[in-house]
Amino acid sequence: MIEVDHLTRIFRTYKKQPGFWGGVKGLVKREFEELAAANDISFSIKEGEFVGFLGPNGAGKTTTLKMLAGLIYPTSGSARVAGFDPTKRENAYRRIFALVLGQKNQLWWDLPAIESFLLLRHIYGIPAEQYQETLDELVDLLDVRPKLNVMVRELSLGERMKMELIAALLHRPRVLFLDEPTIGLDVASQRAVRSFLRAYNKRYKVTILLTSHYMADIQELCDRVIVIHKGNKIYDGDLNRLETGSAGTRQKIITFVPDLNSAESAGRVAFPADWQSAFGATTRDEVGKFHLRVPGPRVAEVSQEILNQGPVADITIEDVPLEDVIADLFERH
Numbered sequence: 001m002i003e004v005d006h007l008t009r010i011f012r013t014y015k016k017q018p019g020f021w022g023g024v025k026g027l028v029k030r031e032f033e034e035l036a037a038a039n040d041i042s043f044s045i046k047e048g049e050f051v052g053f054l055g056p057n058g059a060g061k062t063t064t065l066k067m068l069a070g071l072i073y074p075t076s077g078s079a080r081v082a083g084f085d086p087t088k089r090e091n092a093y094r095r096i097f098a099l100v101l102g103q104k105n106q107l108w109w110d111l112p113a114i115e116s117f118l119l120l121r122h123i124y125g126i127p128a129e130q131y132q133e134t135l136d137e138l139v140d141l142l143d144v145r146p147k148l149n150v151m152v153r154e155l156s157l158g159e160r161m162k163m164e165l166i167a168a169l170l171h172r173p174r175v176l177f178l179d180e181p182t183i184g185l186d187v188a189s190q191r192a193v194r195s196f197l198r199a200y201n202k203r204y205k206v207t208i209l210l211t212s213h214y215m216a217d218i219q220e221l222c223d224r225v226i227v228i229h230k231g232n233k234i235y236d237g238d239l240n241r242l243e244t245g246s247a248g249t250r251q252k253i254i255t256f257v258p259d260l261n262s263a264e265s266a267g268r269v270a271f272p273a274d275w276q277s278a279f280g281a282t283t284r285d286e287v288g289k290f291h292l293r294v295p296g297p298r299v300a301e302v303s304q305e306i307l308n309q310g311p312v313a314d315i316t317i318e319d320v321p322l323e324d325v326i327a328d329l330f331e332r333h
């Protein structure tokens with residue numbers, strides 16, 4: 001459904017020197033800086049896949065999505081979405097995809113959302129019956145019926161985002177580019193948007209490329225992730241494989257708090273320094289908790305060893321957060 005072939009976008013920006021004289025100098029001699037926001041990116045996505053598109057701020061995610069939506073042109077390389085070349089901006093292509101930018105509005109601020117929906121109905125030429133059926137379904141799935149006639153500027157961020165999603169889906173696109181659709185939403189709204197997207201993807205086999213800085217979005221929705229860093233693709237594959245690494249075992253974090261007040265530990269002069277010598281890679285945070293990263297199969301043995309070292313007030317075992325797995329990946333690149 002999506003074929004991206006060596007897609008590159010170079011931005012050339014004028015480097016203005018500071019101050020008034022800097023501005024005057026710029027009139028005579030301009031210095032430019034070139035930045036490859038997307039550099040030789042290739043991937044392909046099958047129909048119905050729900051793929052996470054990850055990268056730190058400025059990695060080039062939005063630039064890539066904008067190229068796929070035909071909003072900006074690539075410097076080199078090409079893309080095809082459902083057989084269309086996005087740079088041609090054909091109407092037939094506009095009818096089959098939608099781009100949702102969590103940070104931008106497509107709805108009119110001073111109108112109720114329903115008015116914007118009606119306008120979109122005319123823009124896309126959606127037959128009245130199909131429009132009503134789609135609208136009813138989306139409104140019920142997102143639970144926003146009582147808010148349809150409220151001015152968009154009076155909606156909460158979560159309600160507005162739900163309306164933006166409805167606006168994007170009214171014409172039943174086959175491909176959906178979502179750029180941080182849950183940004184700034186509270187936990188309950190994030191969950192609502194996530195479960196909506198999951199159900200929608202399953203029901204209609206819509207192909208979705210999603211960027212989000214919330215790893216919960218990615219973990220709940222995407223089996224596959226593409227990671228980019230400074231414009232370059234650095235990972236493309238199963239989320240699971242990313243989390244387990246090449247060793248194939250998920251790392252765990254054991255967090256424990258030595259019980260300094262217990263009678264048993266009272267006589268230990270080096271306590272808690274001997275904890276550190278026993279587990280070299282342990283880090284200790286500001287509240288005195290020790291954190292230890294170990295491969296999954298060694299968790300039982302290491303936990304036992306911790307308990308053997310001395311009394312423990314608390315101990316927990318968790319997966320390494322996806323944020324940390326990805327931060328490690330960026331560090332390696």
Ligand SMILES: Nc1ncnc2c1ncn2[C@@H]1O[C@H](COP(=O)(O)OP(=O)(O)OP(=O)(O)O)[C@@H](O)[C@H]1O
Binds near residue numbers: 012
């Ligand atoms: N129109 C533009 N002109 C010049 N530079 C640009 C332009 N648009 C984006 N950039 C630069 O390209 C790089 C990639 O930006 P992009 O918005 O694609 O990043 P992103 O991965 O979406 O980041 P974020 O997670 O912060 O949204 C950034 O360094 C940005 O400053």
